[in-house]
Amino acid sequence: xxxxxxxxxxxxxxxxxxxxxxxxxxxxxxxxxxxxxxxxxxxxxxxxxxxxxxxxxxxxxxxxxxxxxxxxxxxxxxxxxxxxxxxxxxxxxxxxxxxxxxxxxxxxxxxxxxxxxxxxxxxxxxxxxxxxxxxxxxxxxxxxxxxxxxxxxxxxxxxxxxxxxxxxxxxxxxxxxxxxxxxxxxxxxxxxxxxxxxxxxxxxxxxxxxxxxxxxxxxxxxxxxxxxxxxxxxxxxxxxxxxxxxxxxxxxxxxxxxxxxxxxxxxxxxxxxxxxxxxxxxxxxxxxxxxxxxxxxxxxxxxxxxxxxxxxxxxxxxxxxxxxxxxxxxxxxxxxxxxxxxxxxxxxxxxxxxxxxxxxxxxxxxxxxxxxxxxxxxxxxxxxxxxxxxxxxxxxxxxxxxxxxxxxxxxxxxxxxxxxxxxxxxxxxxxxxxxxxxxxxxxxxxxxxxxxxxxxxxxxxxxxxxxxxxxxxxxxxxxxxxxxxxxxxxxxxxxxxxxxxxxxxxxxxxxxxxxxxxxxxxxxxxxxxxxxxxxxxxxxxxxxxxxxxxxxxxxxxxxxxxxxxxxxxxxxxxxxxxxxxxxxxxxxxxxxxxxxxxxxxxxxxxxxxxxxxxxxxxxxxxxxxxxxxxxxxxxxxxxxxxxxxxxxxxxxxxxxxxxxxxxxxxxxxxxxxxxxxxxxxxxxxxxxxxxxxxxxxxxxxxxxxxxxxxxxxxxxxxxxxxxxxxxxxxxxxxxxxxxxxxxxxxxxxxxxxxxxxxxxxxxxxxxxxxxxxxxxxxxxxxxxxxxxxxxxxxxxxxxxxxxxxxxxxxxxxxxxxxxxxxxxxxxxxxxxxxxxxxxxxxxxxxxxxxxxxxxxxxxxxxxxxxxxxxxxxxxxxxxxxxxxxxxxxxxxxxxxx
Numbered sequence: 001x002x003x004x005x006x007x008x009x010x011x012x013x014x015x016x017x018x019x020x021x022x023x024x025x026x027x028x029x030x031x032x033x034x035x036x037x038x039x040x041x042x043x044x045x046x047x048x049x050x051x052x053x054x055x056x057x058x059x060x061x062x063x064x065x066x067x068x069x070x071x072x073x074x075x076x077x078x079x080x081x082x083x084x085x086x087x088x089x090x091x092x093x094x095x096x097x098x099x100x101x102x103x104x105x106x107x108x109x110x111x112x113x114x115x116x117x118x119x120x121x122x123x124x125x126x127x128x129x130x131x132x133x134x135x136x137x138x139x140x141x142x143x144x145x146x147x148x149x150x151x152x153x154x155x156x157x158x159x160x161x162x163x164x165x166x167x168x169x170x171x172x173x174x175x176x177x178x179x180x181x182x183x184x185x186x187x188x189x190x191x192x193x194x195x196x197x198x199x200x201x202x203x204x205x206x207x208x209x210x211x212x213x214x215x216x217x218x219x220x221x222x223x224x225x226x227x228x229x230x231x232x233x234x235x236x237x238x239x240x241x242x243x244x245x246x247x248x249x250x251x252x253x254x255x256x257x258x259x260x261x262x263x264x265x266x267x268x269x270x271x272x273x274x275x276x277x278x279x280x281x282x283x284x285x286x287x288x289x290x291x292x293x294x295x296x297x298x299x300x301x302x303x304x305x306x307x308x309x310x311x312x313x314x315x316x317x318x319x320x321x322x323x324x325x326x327x328x329x330x331x332x333x334x335x336x337x338x339x340x341x342x343x344x345x346x347x348x349x350x351x352x353x354x355x356x357x358x359x360x361x362x363x364x365x366x367x368x369x370x371x372x373x374x375x376x377x378x379x380x381x382x383x384x385x386x387x388x389x390x391x392x393x394x395x396x397x398x399x400x401x402x403x404x405x406x407x408x409x410x411x412x413x414x415x416x417x418x419x420x421x422x423x424x425x426x427x428x429x430x431x432x433x434x435x436x437x438x439x440x441x442x443x444x445x446x447x448x449x450x451x452x453x454x455x456x457x458x459x460x461x462x463x464x465x466x467x468x469x470x471x472x473x474x475x476x477x478x479x480x481x482x483x484x485x486x487x488x489x490x491x492x493x494x495x496x497x498x499x500x501x502x503x504x505x506x507x508x509x510x511x512x513x514x515x516x517x518x519x520x521x522x523x524x525x526x527x528x529x530x531x532x533x534x535x536x537x538x539x540x541x542x543x544x545x546x547x548x549x550x551x552x553x554x555x556x557x558x559x560x561x562x563x564x565x566x567x568x569x570x571x572x573x574x575x576x577x578x579x580x581x582x583x584x585x586x587x588x589x590x591x592x593x594x595x596x597x598x599x600x601x602x603x604x605x606x607x608x609x610x611x612x613x614x615x616x617x618x619x620x621x622x623x624x625x626x627x628x629x630x631x632x633x634x635x636x637x638x639x640x641x642x643x644x645x646x647x648x649x650x651x652x653x654x655x656x657x658x659x660x661x662x663x664x665x666x667x668x669x670x671x672x673x674x675x676x677x678x679x680x681x682x683x684x685x686x687x688x689x690x691x692x693x694x695x696x697x698x699x700x701x702x703x704x705x706x707x708x709x710x711x712x713x714x715x716x717x718x719x720x721x722x723x724x725x726x727x728x729x730x731x732x733x734x735x736x737x738x739x740x741x742x743x744x745x746x747x748x749x750x751x752x753x754x755x756x757x758x759x760x761x762x763x764x765x766x767x768x769x770x771x772x773x774x775x776x777x778x779x780x781x782x783x784x785x786x787x788x789x790x791x792x793x794x795x796x797x798x799x800x801x802x803x804x805x806x807x808x809x810x811x812x813x814x815x816x817x818x819x820x821x822x823x824x825x826x827x828x829x830x831x832x833x834x835x836x837x838x839x840x841x842x843x844x845x846x847x848x849x850x851x852x853x854x855x856x857x858x859x860x861x862x863x864x865x866x867x868x869x870x871x872x873x874x875x876x877x878x879x880x881x882x883x884x885x886x887x888x889x890x891x892x893x894x895x896x897x
Contacts, residue, residue, distance in 0.1 A: 001245045002058070006045055015045045022702045023081045024074045026648045027118045030067075032074070033484070035257070039071055039247040040078070046246055047082075054219040058246045059180070063254035063524075064228040064462075065469035069103050072176050073113040075224060080141050081120055084174050084222070086133045087143045088214070090151050091178040092207075098403040099430055100145055100178070105129050110411065111430075115648060122646045122697055133171050148183060152210045168217040175215055180225035183207045184237060228465075251465060252524025258485040260468040261435075261502040263525050265516070266348065269508040272315070272440050273322050274334050276303065278348045279436040279505050280323075280373060281331070283417070285351035286435055286498050288358075293496060295473060299435040300409055302419045302467070306441040306456070312420045315440050316380055319418070323373050328362045347498070373417055379405055380420040409433060425463065434467040438505040444512050453515040461519040467502045468525060479806050490793050492533065492734040527738070534743075534756055537732040542753045542788055546726035549786075550864065551814065552825055552857060552871055553796050554718045556804040559656065576670040582707055583674045589627070590699055592680040592691040628681040632700075633672030635692050640668050643696035649705050657712035676700070715804025717847075721871060722858045726814075729796050730754070744769065751776045753788040763879050764810060767830040771877070771884060772813075775891055779815055782897035787815040798827065800847045801854060807844050809873070817896050820868075824895065827851065827873040833880050841876070848873025 007015065018041040020032065032040070039060060046058070062068050076087055089100060102111040104127060118125040118141075126140040136142040177183060215223040225244075228251065231237045254260055268275060283299045290297035303319065305311035322330075331352060338349040359365045381402060408414045409431050419425070445454030472483045473496070488497040506513065520526040538546055632640075644664060651664055661667060676695070680686060735758060737743050742759045746752040749769060759765045768789060779787050790812045797806040809827040816823050827848055831841060851873045857866035872894060877887050 001248065002046075002243050003042060003245060003247055005243075006042055006049065006246070010045050010049060015041050018044050020044075020074075021078060021081065022647075023077050023120045026705075027077050027115050027120065028070065028073055029113055029115055030070055031480075032070070033067065033259070035249050035253075036067055036071055036074075039249065040074055042247050043075065044078070055215060055221055055223070057215065057223040057225075057244050059225045059227070059230075059241050059244045061230050061241075061245050061248045061250070062226065062228060063249060063251040063260075064465045065260060066228075066249055066254050068178070068226045068228075069100065070113055072178075072224075072226065073103070075176075076141060076143070076174070077114075077118070077120065079174050079222065080125065084172055085138055085140070085142055086136050086171055086173045087141065087176060088133075088173055089143060089145045089176040089178065090148045092148050092182045093179065094147065094399065095403050095406065095429065096178060097145055097147060098400065099407045101129070102407055104143055104145065109408075111407065117648055119646055119648050122693070132167075133173070134167060136171075148207050148210065151214075152207055155210055155213065156206075168214065170218070172218055172220040173214070174222040174224065175211070177211060177223065177225045178227075179229075180227040181229040181231065183211050183225075184231075184240070229462075250524055255468075255524055258489070259470055260486070260525075261470055261500050262486065262489070262497075263464060263468060263520060264347075264501050264503050265513060266503050266505045267508045267513055268337065268348075268505070270334070270337055271507075272318055274330075274337065275438055275440065275505055275507060276319050276322055277326075277330060277334055278338070279303075279438045279503075280369060281334070281351050281355070282348055282498075282503060283436055284369065284372065285354055288354070289495050289498055293475070293499075295475075295499070296412075297471070297499070298410075298414075298417065298433060300417060300419065300431065300433050301436040301438065302421060302425070302434060302463075303438045303440055304460075304463070305420070305422045306443050307422060309422060311441070312380060312422050316378065316420045319373075319378075319420075320375060323370055326366050326369060328366065331362070331366075347503070377415045377417045378420065379416050379418070381406065381425060406431070423459065425466070429466050430469070431467070432469050432471045434469075434502070435471075436503050436505060437464060437467055439507070442507055442509060442512075444509070444515070453519045457512070457515050457519055460516065461523050461525065464502065464504055464520065465523055465525060470500065473499055482806075487794075490733065490735050492736065494733075527736075531736045531738045533734055534737055534758075535732060535734055536754055536756055536758070536793075538727075538730055538753055539747070539755055543727065545786055545788070546730065549726050549814075549823075550723040550862065550869075551726045551729055551796065551812070552721040552723050552869065553798050554721045554855070556715050556799040556806065557718055559714055559716055579671060579704070579707055580674060587677060588675075588699055588703070589677045589679070590691075590695040592678060592686045592688075593694075628678045630676050630678055630681075631672060632668065632674045632676070635696070636689075637665060637668060639689055639692050640664075640696065643693045643701060646693075646697050647701050647705060649701075654708070656714040657708060671704075674700075713803030713805070715799075717799030717801045717804050719801060719854055720856050720858050723862050723864060730790060731795075733793075735793075751787050751789050753790040757791055758793070759791075760810075761830075761832070763830045763832060767828075767877055768811060771888075772811075772828075774888055778892050779895065782895065783818050784815045784895070784897070785818050787813075789813050798847075798851075800843065801850060802847075805843075807847065809848065815895075820896065822896065823869045825869070825871045826891070826894070827871075829874075829876050831876040831878055833878045845876050849875060 016038070020037055020040055021044075024040065025032070039062070043058070046056075050056075060068060060071060062071070072089070079087075089104075091097060091100070099111070102109045103113045106112055107114075107116060114127065118127070123139075126137075128137055128140050128142050130136055130142045130144050131146075132144065133142065211223070215221050230241060230245075251260070266278065268278060270278075279301050283301050286299045287297055290299075303312075303315050305315055335349060335352045338346045338352075355365050356362070379402065405414060405416055406419075406425075406429065409416055410433050439460065443456065445456045470484055470486065473487065474483055475487075478487065486500045488494045488500060491497070504516075506516075517526060537543070641664060654661060654664075654667065658667070678691075678695070681688065681691070730753070737758060742761070742765065744757045744759070744765060745755075746757050746769075747755060751772075752768065757765065757768060759768070768791070772789060776787055776789075792808055792810060792812050794808050796812065797808055799806055809829045811828040811830075813826040813828055814824065829844070829848065851871055855871055857864075857869055857871070859866040874891055874894075875887070877884070
């Protein structure tokens, strides 16, 4: 695979150090996720290494829901900077075309991927939709969005003013092929002709050659393909993409990285009517749980028919009859059915129980259902949506309206709760708030001879994959980068887990469910390894202690609110000193461009012992003359202001990070002493002001903004720590055990607080079962009691004082010095030596070490004598054996006695 070749030749660490250009980061609306950044780093590394290659053809094999269109938007910006102006996007589905137009052109849409103002190389750039490249704008970004069918017909028929291949030969084009697995007919026909999984099956025999014809029309063209689906069982397909797959991020990895919903299958021995009712009640329960946690959510149900449109229409009639005539006895029948099936753990049983407790009179709940699922809030999506761009298509307005509703289901003004469909939504549907899919048929088409799942089951698994896109949960006690990740894998019984689970409802059929589970595992949507579930809880003696004793944590607060209450909490002076300190440790150099310099330099004998940086400095001095030292304060304010406005980073973005900052001039004043080095600054041919602007916008400001974004948050962690009862923090939890080697029964280890340890590494097991034992024994000898080591598996968060970033130390040691009745709480974190030096981990360690001298304890909530409580954090315990005894001695010295 090309990705492996690049990694082998350049090195993974080198690739991961590649900075994403500001042409991308400052012009896309959404923050790039780590794997998206990595995909762009591989692309940039490829261009740096293989820039002379003609007709660059690359494949991004990335999971459904992983944000392929955002990667496309990023590549468009980057390649614009590299001189490309014309971009051709095509796909085989009208629905995807409509969605993509929202992504690329509709600036008022919440699906729009770019910032409202796009600035590249100090120029304001527009994104223009075109229908050919004959009159494309050489200054702006031109995107032609179409279907492969329409494109194929244009080239085939050679209509007037259409896409004439001879007109493309003098234009550099970037081709973006979405759902690219549909464009491989010629490659795959050696095995089995490829057919679509759509209602309207159509031969695509010539699409691949159409793509190749456009691609080969100019040697500088790019062909960038994107798909989640590569047929790795077809040797011809594998051979085609072996040297083209620049980045692979499959559904298994996507799910393991917590970016998808979890999948659960509900099978019930009931008819269609009650299968529908179960999904309706579960959907309302989910909406209730969301509302109880301050989350605005409108969950969607998809009712899926098998093949025929009339089946889907009949399903809608059954559903409306159910809602119109719903009685309490219907819900009672479903309640008893689910109790019989799976006892009280059944989620539908649990949902009905909840509403029985909430509503004294159940008629109120029934009225609520009737209102939430009335006809106006339903959508049936079975109209033919064959890709067509004929302006007089009589159905086009209705199709467009339907597609708009489908593509805006998350919007507040979109009332749809229920969708009836056959196969239209199997591809190209981008929705986050789909939580229930109901299979309203019993057909199986498995290949019994080969013991393989049938085409229907495979397409159902693909649909489930589309529904597995995660709905972001914005909860105050999680960091911003965790909004888009699952949060309750380690707390399976948490009520909020329903907000990150997609349920697939089916009539009971053990063979079908077995086939479906197999396919879902193959797609990476279900666990591919054996796992068991365990209940994690406090030991009985610890539970009694936890009933009446306390544990402390601080809170995450907005700077703005705290600033109004106490200005001493915000230290802008220190913030500016931190920025200046950063620039003291690096040298920013800039060569002013004169257009008249020719650099020639040969290494002589005297140079041989010099470092590379010293050689480079000598090269510059010899060829460019002596450097000119300047400070930021030497540059006139109006130049600094003009350059700043080109960065698309307004004062409104600075203000939340520096609360007492009055204007940009004040920022410039604080940073006036930062030093720069210029070459050619006194050359008679240069425009000094223009060179200053170029330096600021391309060198200094990008680094400054990056530092501000990475280090200055709108939040802080309070210095005050607040008590909670230990029993309210370390609740009983159900967890999945995947790796038995990292699971240990702790029943016989007296000091360990919980019954089981499930560690993330061997180091954690060694630390908690062996290494810490010496410290525990020391404390016992010194007269300490109630000594307990708690595994903190996302139970208690503490928040970095500087930016409010949540941190969950792996272990918390609690003990009492009996003689003076002093309670200790110690935060402990075992960490591999190789991780210790990373900036993120260093920030965690610095925070732990700062707790002792910077924290105060709240005494008002429980009227505690806080003088009797001592909190501190230790530096990381690492797997460096030579340092382990020293770590123990440092910990012992923190205790009295």
